[in-house]
Amino acid sequence: ETGVTQTPRHLVMGMTNKKSLKCEQHLGHNAMYWYKQSAKKPLELMFVYSLEERVENNSVPSRFSPECPNSSHLFLHLHTLQPEDSALYLCASSQGRTTFSGANVLTFGAGSRLTVL
Amino acid sequence: DQQVKQNSPSLSVQEGRISILNCDYTNSMFDYFLWYKKYPAEGPTFLISISSIKDKNEDGRFTVFLNKSAKHLSLHIVPSQPGDSAVYFCALEGPGANSKLTFGKGITLSVRP
Numbered sequence: 110e111t112g113v114t115q116t117p118r119h120l121v122m123g124m125t126n127k128k129s130l131k132c133e134q135h136l137g138h139n140a141m142y143w144y145k146q147s148a149k150k151p152l153e154l155m156f157v158y159s160l161e162e163r164v165e166n167n168s169v170p171s172r173f174s175p176e177c178p179n180s181s182h183l184f185l186h187l188h189t190l191q192p193e194d195s196a197l198y199l200c201a202s203s204q205g206r207t208t209f210s211g212a213n214v215l216t217f218g219a220g221s222r223l224t225v226l
Numbered sequence: 227d228q229q230v231k232q233n234s235p236s237l238s239v240q241e242g243r244i245s246i247l248n249c250d251y252t253n254s255m256f257d258y259f260l261w262y263k264k265y266p267a268e269g270p271t272f273l274i275s276i277s278s279i280k281d282k283n284e285d286g287r288f289t290v291f292l293n294k295s296a297k298h299l300s301l302h303i304v305p306s307q308p309g310d311s312a313v314y315f316c317a318l319e320g321p322g323a324n325s326k327l328t329f330g331k332g333i334t335l336s337v338r339p
Contacts, residue, residue, distance in 0.1 A: 152329040199269055212258035213319055217269030
């Protein structure tokens with residue numbers, strides 16, 4: 110497989126459930142990201158991992174817990190979510206950027222559509 | 227407060243004509259300006275980018291224009307094709323290395339055959 114693969118594509122969960130979203134990239138990239146896309150809103154950056162170290166956490170509630178066991182895999186563990194957490198969760202990867210190397214182009218997965226009941 | 231605004235939520239264009247998608251921003255410190263395209267049930271895919279030191283970048287049917295004084299970015303698609311129908315996001319990066327992308331809400335483009 111090539112590119113960025115996300116599973117599951119669709120997930121329905123109750124507020125008391127624990128579930129996980131999985132992302133895998135086959136591009137040899139150094140950085141991985143979780144974004145949230147809600148209706149009528151811009152993509153919101155949640156977490157960034159660079160070389161398996163979390164480098165950004167955008168004030169995301171603790172009910173979302175990321176895990177990056179290696180540079181190819183990224184998880185988002187979900188626990189006691191709220192209905193307003195229903196959204197499309199997008200994983201992305203990139204080579205990373207230095208000042209002179211050009212734009213940091215992200216490659217996105219197809220997303221996991223989450224519905225919280 | 228949104229730093230990146232795509233004020234028109236949708237645009238409909240006849241096949242063969244030009245599509246012009248606009249994006250305005252407030253922070254003058256961005257280094258790179260990117261456009262992504264998204265089809266339903268797929269993730270966004272990178273389309274074209276421009277550095278803050280340039281005012282135009284062209285790639286086939288796609289041209290991005292940057293007007294730094296007006297803090298305005300636009301994507302021109304000519305000629306437009308039905309397969310271009312998608313949601314287009316502008317995304318701004320910077321300042322500095324390892325900075326994050328700030329996305330607009332997106333514009334839905336429909337190209338009529």
